[in-house]
Amino acid sequence: xxxxxxxxxxxxxxxxxxxxxxxxxxxxxxxxxxxxxxxxxxxxxxxxxxxxxxxxxxxxxxxxxxxxxxxxxxxxxxxxxxxxxxxxxxxxxxxxxxxxxxxxxxxxxxxxxxxxxxxxxxxxxxxxxxxxxxxxxxxxxxxxxxxxxxxxxxxxxxxxxxxxxxxxxxxxxxxxxxxxxxxxxxxxxxxxxxxxxxxxxxxxxxxxxxxxxxxxxxxxxxxxxxxxxxxxxxxxxxxxxxxxxxxxxxxxxxxxxxxxxxxxxxxxxxxxxxxxxxxxxxxxxxxxxxxxxxxxxxxxxxxxxxxxxxxx
Amino acid sequence: xxxxxxxxxxxxxxxxxxxxxxxxxxxxxxxxxxxxxxxxxxxxxxxxxxxxxxxxxxxxxxxxxxxxxxxxxxxxxxxxxxxxxxxxxxxxxxxxxxxxxxxxxxxxxxxxxxxxxxxxxxxxxxxxxxxxxxxxxxxxxxxxxxxxxxxxxxxxxxxxxxxxxxxxxxxxxxxxxxxxxxxxxxxxxxxxxxxxxxxxxxxxxxxxxxxxxxxxxxxxxxxxxxxxxxxxxxxxxxxxxxxxxxxxxxxxxxxxxxxxxxxxxxxxxxxxxxxxxxxx
Numbered sequence: 001x002x003x004x005x006x007x008x009x010x011x012x013x014x015x016x017x018x019x020x021x022x023x024x025x026x027x028x029x030x031x032x033x034x035x036x037x038x039x040x041x042x043x044x045x046x047x048x049x050x051x052x053x054x055x056x057x058x059x060x061x062x063x064x065x066x067x068x069x070x071x072x073x074x075x076x077x078x079x080x081x082x083x084x085x086x087x088x089x090x091x092x093x094x095x096x097x098x099x100x101x102x103x104x105x106x107x108x109x110x111x112x113x114x115x116x117x118x119x120x121x122x123x124x125x126x127x128x129x130x131x132x133x134x135x136x137x138x139x140x141x142x143x144x145x146x147x148x149x150x151x152x153x154x155x156x157x158x159x160x161x162x163x164x165x166x167x168x169x170x171x172x173x174x175x176x177x178x179x180x181x182x183x184x185x186x187x188x189x190x191x192x193x194x195x196x197x198x199x200x201x202x203x204x205x206x207x208x209x210x211x212x213x214x215x216x217x218x219x220x221x222x223x224x225x226x227x228x229x230x231x232x233x234x235x236x237x238x239x240x241x242x243x244x245x246x247x248x249x250x251x252x253x254x255x256x257x258x259x260x261x262x263x264x265x266x267x268x269x270x271x272x273x274x275x276x277x278x279x280x281x282x283x284x285x286x287x288x289x290x291x292x293x294x295x296x297x298x299x300x301x302x303x304x305x306x307x308x309x310x311x312x
Numbered sequence: 313x314x315x316x317x318x319x320x321x322x323x324x325x326x327x328x329x330x331x332x333x334x335x336x337x338x339x340x341x342x343x344x345x346x347x348x349x350x351x352x353x354x355x356x357x358x359x360x361x362x363x364x365x366x367x368x369x370x371x372x373x374x375x376x377x378x379x380x381x382x383x384x385x386x387x388x389x390x391x392x393x394x395x396x397x398x399x400x401x402x403x404x405x406x407x408x409x410x411x412x413x414x415x416x417x418x419x420x421x422x423x424x425x426x427x428x429x430x431x432x433x434x435x436x437x438x439x440x441x442x443x444x445x446x447x448x449x450x451x452x453x454x455x456x457x458x459x460x461x462x463x464x465x466x467x468x469x470x471x472x473x474x475x476x477x478x479x480x481x482x483x484x485x486x487x488x489x490x491x492x493x494x495x496x497x498x499x500x501x502x503x504x505x506x507x508x509x510x511x512x513x514x515x516x517x518x519x520x521x522x523x524x525x526x527x528x529x530x531x532x533x534x535x536x537x538x539x540x541x542x543x544x545x546x547x548x549x550x551x552x553x554x555x556x557x558x559x560x561x562x563x564x565x566x567x568x569x570x571x572x573x574x575x576x577x578x579x580x581x582x583x584x585x586x587x588x589x590x591x592x
Contacts, residue, residue: 132426132427132428132430132445133445133447134447134449135447135449135450135452135453136350136351136444136447136449136450136453137350137351137449137450138449139449204432205432206431206433206434206435207432207435207436208352208436208439209352210344210350210351210352210439240345242345242346242348243344243345243346243348244346244348244352247348251346289429289430290429291350291351291352291439293350310345
């Protein structure tokens, strides 16, 4: 059996994917790549089937060393790229370098690699354009939000997704982009999780959009199925829970206070500045007003993925 | 706006009799997991709002229904109705009428203009009752799920026409035909008689709040208690003799729109001829 290389492997998403791939016997060996030293993350990968390597993906030379030395030795056939900057409060060139340029470079190097044949990207449902005039059910052809006024967090994710999608037409690699619904797990960059960490959740008055959330086991299973399937394309990965924002807040055990939309931005800006939390209202403004549920039909048909585990 | 089950239950018990509650207790919908469908429809809300509008439906507008048997018991179909009356009371009365008179009760899914999802409170209330924004994607999703859609092909020009032009249809948009041809579903023409006279004096202020095209103003604070007559015509299989690809053919969609408009106009004329008076 072959091996896979997972970037962003020290996040809960990376760890879950690595474990799922091994338990499903999709790969015999996993090269887990993270930014942290091994001493800090050794407990995450107790299996002998996982080799952990520390690498800074923003450095092209480190990427090359990673892919042309251990990846060749272990005969890596598949790269699963999940590494993205998680904080929505951080921006700038370094963040862009990790989110976008490393994806571009990784794709380019994989194309020249002697053993790598497949490239899987973890993308995000948040990149879809959500407006009053747009459909509430978003299939894979739904417009991506490329508005210039959107925060870098979103623009970078959209750009990384589109770079990978564009490569499908010209690359010798078999490329799969999984646009995953939001996973309510800490340390995954989930804006909703950070929003729900507060005891009091402010909601736009008069709006209660529908949301879909994904569990970590379902996300990992989707990657396992995509890695095993002989398919190329873009797939929406939906979760088992589709519910209004108000119900999500209530089920999470939080107090919900609807207030006029215009006050939400300043209040959440103050919250992040005073408590250091990550949630940005400007990032979530549209989906806090208008429903946006991904259509998972294509993934069900071609990857045989259907959500099974509730997200909370 | 949470699901507020206690308030909805109270409304149902206070305003519906046992038979009506029983009728509405087995509404079929596709539960996405938490008691809502993917568009936000909640059967509790449907029942609660039906209870709330029941006095209007039965006692204020005294709605008379004709030809409800034309609505199929199952499967996708489109109700195409004339639009009038300044406020969408006509849509509410059709909604109540279909819920009231279909066995088992079917929830019609009204399709609204693009600005409606931007309206605070109303957007959520509408969504809970099954209304969706008028995008192609939403309509496709509903038809592929076998839902019964309620569309006003005249759009805003229909509801905003002056009183002197009552019962004169504005040109039907072709989108409804495109969807019917693509999804192979019949269109049921619907004529609403009475709504045109509910606000005889009305004007529009060109104030675009939340994307709405105008602000309706009337010196009469409440609609007149006109009697509504809702006429359903025989289903029109606009897809017959066409292929799915013909949904993109402008000639076919224009011809289909004209055919449906003619059918609605004929129902209107029949309804106007047979009614005994505005309030009867």
